[in-house]
Every structure is written in structure tokens, then in C-alpha cells.
Amino acid sequence: MNEQTLSEVQWDDLSAFLSVARTGGLSAAARSTGSSAPTLGRRMRALERTLGRELFVRRSHGYDLTDAGRTMLAELEGIAGRIERITARPAGDVPPLVKLSAGTWTTLVLVRRLSDLVNDPQDVRIRFLAAEDILNIGRREAVIGIRNRQPVEKGLAGRKLARVHFAPFSAPGAPDGWIKVHADTPSARWVASNSGDSIAHEVSHPRLALDMALSGVGRVILPTFIGDAEAGLQRAGDPVPEISHDQWLVTHDDDRSLPEVRRTIDRVVRILGRGLK
Template identity: 55%
Template sequence: MDKKHVDWESLALFITVAREQGLSAAARRVGTSAPTLSRRMLSLERSLGRQLFVRGRLGYSLTDDGQTLLRGLEEVEARIERLTQPRAKIKPTVKISAGSWTALFLMERLHLITGQPPDIKPCFITSEKVLSIRHREAVIGFRNQRPTEKTLVARKLKPVEFAPYMAAEAPERWIKVLVDTPSARWVDREISEEDIVCETSQPRAALDLALTGVGIALLPTFIGDAQDRLRRVHPPIDELRHEQWLVIHQDDRNLPEVRKTIDRIYKFMRNKID
């Protein structure tokens, strides 16, 4: 037996003939003629040294050897199908750089960014520092002022305001955040050490502490006003009011995943509403 003459095409034709149980139907399926299929099946039997079919007036039925071959080939066929199955569509990742408060606001509305069903995968880079969009440290960034770099484009959002918040029955003592931000510097400058109840290195922790009734936290109004357990102690502090801009690189503005992300964020961020 010379196995060099057994090719995958002949085996695939054998599967079709075996399943259709005849030449005419199999020929229509594979787009060839019945005589051609007959010759191919005879050649396959000679190559294998086995009779695969019982040829009768009503069609082709499989011999024991034919049934054994078909079962084996169907196992191979199923394995090939699994190996060549297209991968599920991978959702593109979009890196979003934002400060702690804006990142929190975004994360709580994740479904509005990803879409339903999700078609993008946000990657949040939470930092109080400004990352370089020009050098692709982030794809989308939030800035406190309009960018001056010619390669960047921006959409203006609603201004950000800060006000002090506290829970009912909480002592009128302040929570100090040890980061270099305008709001943290304001607390450091305006609140005496005797009025500081505790310190934290993370802005988000100030919210958590305020919610537990520890003291007063200086929070963005779009965060503080959303907390049912907190109330404003004083009106927003004028000197902490600042603009907010949604920024991307001009080369990325027409990428489908970036455009969708920008549009979705802008839709609910422009007025800081759900």
C-alpha cells in the first residue's frame, strides 16, 4: 500500500459520499461529476487496500472498513474545526487617564463607556499627575486647562467645583489628603493642625472616611452631591473652581474605538449627570 497517493481531498470526498450515501447527491454538493467521484473512490480504495463501499442500485453503503474510516475522519474533522475556529472578537483597549475623582465617577458608570453589549475595554490609569498623550502614555486624558500642544484636540466639559462635605453627627474636624493637588493644598493652607482629625495618602480614602462619620472631606461637588449620607458644610470654594477638558491626540480622533469612547464619555460628563 502506497500511502503517498492518499490525499486530504480524496478523504474529504469520501466523507461526502459516505454521508450522502451515493454519488449523485455528493457530486452536486462538491461541484463535480458522479463519474469523477466514482473514479476517486476507486482510487482511494486501491490506495488503502480496503473496500470502503458496497455499491448497489440504490446507492453506496459503507463496509465495516468504510465505517471505521468515516468515524476516524469525523474525529479529525471535529478537531480541525476546533483548531481553526475564529477567535472571539477581541474588544479594543482604550487607555483613559484621569485623577482619582474623575476616575471614580467614570468607573461607577462603566456600562455607559463600554456599551451594551460591550464593544470596548477601558483601561483606567488613575493618577494626579498629567500623563503625556503626545507620547501615548494614555489615549484619552482629562485636563484642568485647554491643552496648548498642536497635536492635541479637546472637548470642554462642565467646570469642576469643590466643597466640604460631612456625614450627620460627624465632628467638625477635617480629613487631610497628602497629595499635591489644589484642593489638598487648600486644606493644608487654610485648616489648622488642631482641626485635622486624620490624614490619608489617597484622595478616595477621604471620601470613605467622611462616609464613616470621621470628619469633613473636601470633595468635588459631582462626587459629594451624589452621596446620600453626606451634606455640604459650606458652598463651593471659588478659588478651587477649574475647567475640565477631555483630550486626545489628533491622530487618534478617528479611530473607531476612541471616537466611540470619547462620544460616550462626553455625553454624560459634559453636565456630570447619569
């Protein structure tokens, strides 16, 4: 087969050819592939037309290979073996991987609730992608994303979870100076706009701001589900309504019915869906 012909043939069709060639008939191949015998018959005829050669002699007892068919089978067996080795699951019962993207604070909560996400016995692996930027689910940078707005991209499905509120927090007796976070988030922008000259310290990542607040060196804006859960912090002012937002769970239409994705979605909803306390 030349390169142009190969570009016109899908691997699924070549895999179906292998099944028919190895079993010698449509019925046996149908059982191994999950396709119907008539469907396989049509695909084999279409494959022959695309390749411009007869691959089978169709007899009452089954499908016999022509010389061209035997040559193609021999060529494909080596390719198929390499593909099967490349795509084989690792040894042992390894749970499927789900990439989950969320901001710093939601990721922190989900990490702390990891046992509720992966079940016991474990039936899914989670790759946490903590990022303030929105990852591209359409390009599978993440499979599940937790966002602060409803998705508008074509092919994405969204589910509203809960309303997230923010307030200032500090350790008892801490000075009033703000801990400024250099990040493109609503809370960081609010502090930059409203702190004036009252900046105690600056950090490059939101998680560092929590650690500094716990050390008693200043005030920080946190989601109330984070600040209220920290025994070493207390509210240092009223909630800031202008940076409250809804939380959305987002995934791709093509992925959300996958068993491991469906299970993870259901568990995330149970953790986040009624608000974080």
C-alpha cells in the first residue's frame, strides 16, 4: 500500500480486515469485533474498492484470502502487533486516569477529599491540574474542569454547582496590612484595587497567601469555604459581594458518558454541589 492509499484507509477498517482474515468469516469476526456480519461485509467491500484489489474469495463456508489478501495480512500482522503492544494496559489492574482542572482553592478541597473521589477499592486515578487559567477541555488539556462561569464553547457541557463567596481573613491579633497575590484572579484584582498603601507582603501564588495569613503577618482574601475551615483564621471583615461567583463543572460532550468520567463527575458534585462549608 502506498502512502496516499494508506491515508484513505482508517485503522478501524484494517482492524476489521484482520478479524475477518484471521477467523475466515463474517460471523466469527462479528463476535470478536462487536459489529454485525452485514456491516463487516459492507466494510470489506468498501476496503477492496479503496485499495483497488480483491482481498477475499467469498464462498458458502466463509471468506478465503486471495493472494493479495494473504500479502496484506502478512504486512498488517507486524503492524498490528506493535500497535497492540503500544496500546496495551500496564501490568496489573491500573484504574483509568481522569485529568481534573480547578483553581487553587477548589483543588485544595478536592485533594483533602481524595478518598471520596477515588472510592475504596480505588476505581479511578486523578491527575490534579491546579491552575488559575482555564485549560482547554476541547483539546483534552483536562477532562473535567471547575470554572467560575458557564461554558460557551461548542461541544462542552456545564453543570452549575454552587455560589462561592469571598471575605477577608486573618489570624487573631494580626496587623491590618494586606497580603497581595500576583495572580489574575478576581480576589487578587480586588486587593490590588482596594488595599491602597496597606500592603504587608506580596506572594506569587494564592496558596502562599494562606500560609502567610496563618503565620499572622496580615490579611488575605479567601473563599469562605477555605477561610472558615481554618482553625487559625477568623473573618477580618464582611464578605465582598462583587467577587462572588457561581461555580460550574465542565466537561466535553464526548467524554462525560465514559464510566470513569461519569463516576468522577458524580463524586465532585457530591463534594461541591451544595456549597463548601
